[in-house]
Amino acid sequence: MTLTVEQPLAIDIQDRVAVVTIDNPPVNALGLALRQALLETVARLDADARVDSVVLLCAGRTFIAGADVNEFGKPPAPPHLPDVVAAIEAARKPWVAAIHGSALGGGFEIALGCAFRVALASASVGLPEVTLGLVPGAGGTVRLPRLVPPAVAVEIVTGGKPVKAPKALELGLIDAVIEGDLRDGALAFAAGKRPVPAPLSARAPLPAEPGFWEAAEKSVARAARGAAAPGRALVCLKRAVEGDFADAMAFERETFLELRASPEAAALRHVFFAERAAARPASLKNVAPREIRRAAVVGGGTMGAGIAAALRDAGIPVTLVERDGEALDRGLANLRGIFDGAVRRGRLSEAAAAERTAGVAGATDYAALAEVDLVIEAVFEEISVKRAVFSALAAACRPDAILATNTSYLDPRAIAEGIAGPERFIGLHFFSPANVMKLLEIVPTPATSAETLATGFALAARLRKVPVRAGICDGFIGNRILKRYRAAAEDLLRRGATIEGIDAAMRGFGFAMGPFEAQDLGGLDIAFLQREGARARGEDVPATLGDILVRAGRKGQKTGGGWYDYAPGDRKPRPSETVAGLLAGEIGGGELPADIAGHLVGEMAAEGGAILAEGIAGQAADIDLVEIHGYGFPRHRGGPMFQTGGKG
Ligand code: NAI
Numbered sequence: 001m002t003l004t005v006e007q008p009l010a011i012d013i014q015d016r017v018a019v020v021t022i023d024n025p026p027v028n029a030l031g032l033a034l035r036q037a038l039l040e041t042v043a044r045l046d047a048d049a050r051v052d053s054v055v056l057l058c059a060g061r062t063f064i065a066g067a068d069v070n071e072f073g074k075p076p077a078p079p080h081l082p083d084v085v086a087a088i089e090a091a092r093k094p095w096v097a098a099i100h101g102s103a104l105g106g107g108f109e110i111a112l113g114c115a116f117r118v119a120l121a122s123a124s125v126g127l128p129e130v131t132l133g134l135v136p137g138a139g140g141t142v143r144l145p146r147l148v149p150p151a152v153a154v155e156i157v158t159g160g161k162p163v164k165a166p167k168a169l170e171l172g173l174i175d176a177v178i179e180g181d182l183r184d185g186a187l188a189f190a191a192g193k194r195p196v197p198a199p200l201s202a203r204a205p206l207p208a209e210p211g212f213w214e215a216a217e218k219s220v221a222r223a224a225r226g227a228a229a230p231g232r233a234l235v236c237l238k239r240a241v242e243g244d245f246a247d248a249m250a251f252e253r254e255t256f257l258e259l260r261a262s263p264e265a266a267a268l269r270h271v272f273f274a275e276r277a278a279a280r281p282a283s284l285k286n287v288a289p290r291e292i293r294r295a296a297v298v299g300g301g302t303m304g305a306g307i308a309a310a311l312r313d314a315g316i317p318v319t320l321v322e323r324d325g326e327a328l329d330r331g332l333a334n335l336r337g338i339f340d341g342a343v344r345r346g347r348l349s350e351a352a353a354a355e356r357t358a359g360v361a362g363a364t365d366y367a368a369l370a371e372v373d374l375v376i377e378a379v380f381e382e383i384s385v386k387r388a389v390f391s392a393l394a395a396a397c398r399p400d401a402i403l404a405t406n407t408s409y410l411d412p413r414a415i416a417e418g419i420a421g422p423e424r425f426i427g428l429h430f431f432s433p434a435n436v437m438k439l440l441e442i443v444p445t446p447a448t449s450a451e452t453l454a455t456g457f458a459l460a461a462r463l464r465k466v467p468v469r470a471g472i473c474d475g476f477i478g479n480r481i482l483k484r485y486r487a488a489a490e491d492l493l494r495r496g497a498t499i500e501g502i503d504a505a506m507r508g509f510g511f512a513m514g515p516f517e518a519q520d521l522g523g524l525d526i527a528f529l530q531r532e533g534a535r536a537r538g539e540d541v542p543a544t545l546g547d548i549l550v551r552a553g554r555k556g557q558k559t560g561g562g563w564y565d566y567a568p569g570d571r572k573p574r575p576s577e578t579v580a581g582l583l584a585g586e587i588g589g590g591e592l593p594a595d596i597a598g599h600l601v602g603e604m605a606a607e608g609g610a611i612l613a614e615g616i617a618g619q620a621a622d623i624d625l626v627e628i629h630g631y632g633f634p635r636h637r638g639g640p641m642f643q644t645g646g647k648g
Helices: 030-044 081-087 106-113 128-133 140-146 152-159 166-170 182-190 212-224 227-241 245-260 261-278 303-312 325-344 350-358 383-396 410-414 452-463 478-494 500-510 515-522 527-534 546-549 577-586 596-613 620-631
Strands: 002-006 009-014 017-022 054-058 094-099 102-104 117-121 125-128 176-178 295-298 318-323 360-363 372-379 402-405 427-429 440-442 467-470
Touching: 009 030, 017 030, 017 182, 030 081, 054 182, 081 106, 094 106, 094 182, 102 106, 106 125, 106 140, 117 166, 117 182, 117 440, 125 166, 128 227, 128 261, 140 152, 140 212, 140 227, 140 245, 152 212, 152 227, 166 176, 176 182, 182 245, 212 227, 227 245, 227 303, 245 261, 261 452, 261 467, 261 620, 295 303, 303 318, 303 325, 303 350, 303 383, 318 325, 325 360, 372 383, 383 410, 402 410, 402 452, 402 596, 410 427, 427 452, 440 452, 440 620, 452 467, 467 546, 478 500, 478 546, 478 577, 478 620, 500 515, 500 596, 527 546, 546 577, 596 620
Parallel strands: 017 054, 054 094, 094 117, 102 125, 117 176, 295 318, 295 372, 318 360, 372 402, 402 427, 440 467
Antiparallel strands: 002 009, 009 017, 427 440
16 A cells, blocks of 8 residues: 655555655755654654564655755754664664665765665765765765774775676675665565664664774875865764764764865865756756767877777767778777776776777778768867868768867867858867866857757766867867966066965965976977967067976976976976076065965966956856866865855
């Protein structure tokens, strides 16, 4: 029999097991109505003599995926989640959480309140609160170390990464992986006569080895790069292991409420919503993207190989095109190198790498592209080379095949000039390494059709990238801001700041690297050649300090020195006497800002403001996404526009 308590859940009693099915689309988030309904359901089933045990199941695509994003940043309203979890834990009948999709944050905390947790192999569980600048707020940091050893709890809570069910079983986070139908499996599990364990709140925490917390503190701080939440989560876990349950619960809640109001949490919420909005542009709501069954990449260098790897990671068969057999062999070797590297680092199994490689075909003849749905060009950054490639592509490919360029600086309109079917042409600007970096700048020309644009966004989703629409200008959004940032950093050098001082300030702000170390890693020559090209075309490009270094043969780490010196085989930057000598004549002096990082972020935001005013970016939040996902801007700072109040 079925009896509806109240929307968002239904109860169905079968063979003395009550199946509570949450149905709160789209992701069964723990909004107020659901919290209330769960609380009432516990009491109701406790009192129901027909019920011995309870299965908690979710309808739709996932178990409870977490808090309700509509309640983000608002004061919490009762019943509070910790009370709901406590009620489930105190229920007189054992509850079994039956997990599919994701049990994240509050969803996993509910599952921790249940006597048992079972999950489909495809499901994942986790406590990602730190990625929103928070700590778990409903006992996650207190119950977890009573279920698994402190090292596991620290990894789950401070890392914030979801764990797949088989691994979760191994770690002791769940009790069983269900094969086949989840409901049937969970019902059988619930009906099985197994001893009901003591609730986690009544168990003793698993002890930590001596020295554990000191070591954890160091490694968590290193990984957090200035974000506060992971360290605060660690403090909660330590308190939970060392103190009593009620005290640790109160401490966790207090920390949670404090962090909710922090600038870090506000920044991370901003990024969260910006990412959601970017993935689904309102203007493309009613436009169906074209299906991509097979793609080609032209050019197998740094970018082409990376793009091909990204396509293969998403399961899309790829044809890699190079100019001759020798270049093709190199390109295919580049691609294999990416997969081999992933295997070496334990990120990919040998079998998966073989499968990735098997899905790649090589070609030197455009005739091989007659049936592809999408081509991405990544040949030399030379307008004549690119134009020749696109006229050949337009002739060889199906008239409806989408043709994309990965150009960094050239004008996509000029690249596409004269091709047949300009409505299928678009800029898809990837970032290096293209199979890793999340940003994809999507650059339509005035002729690009809505369908082609929608296909660009759909491709980004399939490649798990963050798409940002950019208008046409020199450098689009990201490289244009990068140019301003570097110029501003050089300006500080001219005013007497030091290279290492500026780099340290940006690292202190949360970047992995400062502007000068980053150039040494990537090479100073690419931007130099681009400036020289513009100068040759008669454009007015101011002389830079970087020009002086490149002309002196200092192109970065690969030449043993750039802004810094490097000992052979060592990536550690060392301040360089040579550079000091080369630049001595350029250093004037002048006033330096007290807050170097704040000044440089302000410069980025000022360029962002111009980009916005010109309509190159649609909204300030898009600029933040570009900086975070393409240029290493610390996520917990929300991006340059967020930092400066969006005004630039
Ligand atoms: P690369 O020099 O590593 O690779 C270019 C490849 O294109 C070479 O393998 C070359 O043999 C091949 N190629 C040249 N002409 C060809 C033709 N007619 N047909 C087929 N293949 C041809 O260059 P990289 O760095 O991969 O850059 C490629 C494009 O991506 C450029 O437009 C660049 O501006 C852009 N880009 C580069 C980024 C980077 O960080 N390197 C980032 C984003 C975009």
